[in-house]
Amino acid sequence: MLSNATVLAMRADLPSVTSRLYLNTGTFGPLPSVTREAMRQHLDWATKSGRIGSAGLARWHELEADARAALATALGCRPEQLALTHSTTDGVNTVLAGLPWQAGDEVVTGSVEHPGLIDPLAHLAETRGVVVRTVGTTDGRAVDSVTAALTERTRLVACSHVLWSTGEVLDLAGILAAAGARDIPVLADGAQGAGAIPVDLTALGCDFYTVSGQKWLCGPSGTGALYVRPDRVDTLVPAWRSYVTNDRTPGTRGDKPWPGARRYDVGAISLVALAGLTSSLRWRLGHGMAAACAQAADVAARLRTRLADVPGLDVADPGGPTPFAAVALPAAVPPERVVARLEADGIFARWIPGTPPMLRASVGPWNTDEECERFVDSVRGLVR
Ligand SMILES: Cc1ncc(COP(=O)(O)O)c(C=O)c1O
Known part of the structure; x- marks a missing residue:
């Protein structure tokens, strides 16, 4: 697991993680500032x-x-x-x-x-x-x-x-x-x-x-x-x-x-x-790959628990150490609309086609429990 200081240091290196609620590393991870500098x-x-x-x-x-x-x-x-x-x-x-x-x-x-x-x-x-x-x-x-x-x-x-x-x-x-x-x-x-x-x-x-x-x-x-x-x-x-x-x-x-x-x-x-x-x-x-993966899996596990408490959501919890939380939405709630509304709120997640389609949050070691709470609150409001 990472110390709080390490999580904060990672966040400080990732401008997109602090300007947005970034729960879609499974599509594109946040780019560190040092990477922009190396490319430049x-x-x-x-x-x-x-x-x-x-x-x-x-x-x-x-x-x-x-x-x-x-x-x-x-x-x-x-x-x-x-x-x-x-x-x-x-x-x-x-x-x-x-x-x-x-x-x-x-x-x-x-x-x-x-x-x-x-x-x-x-x-x-x-x-x-x-x-x-x-x-x-x-x-x-x-x-x-x-x-x-x-x-x-x-x-x-x-x-x-x-x-x-x-x-x-x-x-x-x-x-x-x-x-x-x-x-x-x-x-x-x-x-x-x-x-x-x-x-x-x-x-x-x-x-x-x-x-x-x-x-x-x-x-x-x-x-x-x-x-x-x-x-x-x-x-x-x-x-x-x-x-x-x-x-x-x-x-x-x-x-x-x-x-x-x-x-x-x-x-x-x-x-x-x-x-x-x-x-x-x-x-x-430099931040320790195994410790960072464990950190992300831990935050994601707590996010799954929180999502499970939201009426109408069906958590597709695979268990085990994985940095994802995925939920099936109620049939009447189109997932693409949920994702668009979340984005309008500055929250990046994605939906995955399938039966049923799912809303997926992919959690990085730089994400915090407070961010996950905000995500859950927004989703709760959208599926009500
Ligand atoms: C499981 C899986 N395979 C393949 C891909 C495609 O990756 P790439 O764009 O690097 O080919 C993705 C992208 O989301 C993925 O999730």
Whole structure:
């Protein structure tokens, strides 16, 4: 858990958290002031120095290396096990495009996935004749449902680590054990994982794990990473090759892909964004990732308890340490209207489509109980 002084220090670094009631880190995390400064500094330098020449090249490599190193620290892996991407969805597409599919092969996926996974899977089904089998992964059923759906044709399990609807944390270790026993790789969508809950990819041993920079890691848009377990690197065929995917270390011919996950870099990532991502990661790491995640989960648990007292709300409480609170609203209350009214009050939350649609608050370690009380009071007024 964090001390009050640390929470206050984090808040002081996040102008958008004090000018608004910010309960939507699950969409875009608040940008720290130091990140704006890091981005501005790089932009100033590039504008003045012209980006090119040996200093420009060195700076490019340094910005990439720094981002990869900071991501590796945050995710509990080594830098060479990460590809730099623009988003979680980029990582999904890299894996799906790289596996050697045959028509009739099967992918097992979860019942509450984000379009960032659903849409690439639909594309795979349409273009390659792959069968997508969707199984119930809510309410603690994930391991049993996935295990029951595995067949000789299953080539991949692809599901969230943390559900974007309610914040339920799936038993990824259990899923990995079940799939791994049949040598089936698992692609985890970690958009709501990394930075929301502690993630140690080396301990977890996930085959593929894809993350967003702009959510819980508080980085700029257009940043992300894909973890590829070392023994899986050669099982993907890179969907494309580019200047950045090949090893161009002086003395090499530059015609071979990097030995690790770096061969899956998407390339052409804004260097301003990379400077910002590294800054945000260092900012988050500097406050202790595990302690901050525990803090956010604690505040969210108290928020769920408060929401449960509001007549008409049905709390979709997944239990467990997760920084989300999600409620089903009464049928007569359109969720989009609630979100718009909250926004008019300076409160940022979001609604999640589904049956029923839900109102979701995603709580950062910088959010306080007082803020949650204000949120509950506003919601109470809107559903009355
Ligand atoms: C579970 C999940 N997966 C994927 C995404 C898409 O992330 P990105 O925009 O980084 O591709 C989101 C975004 O909200 C998400 O919640």
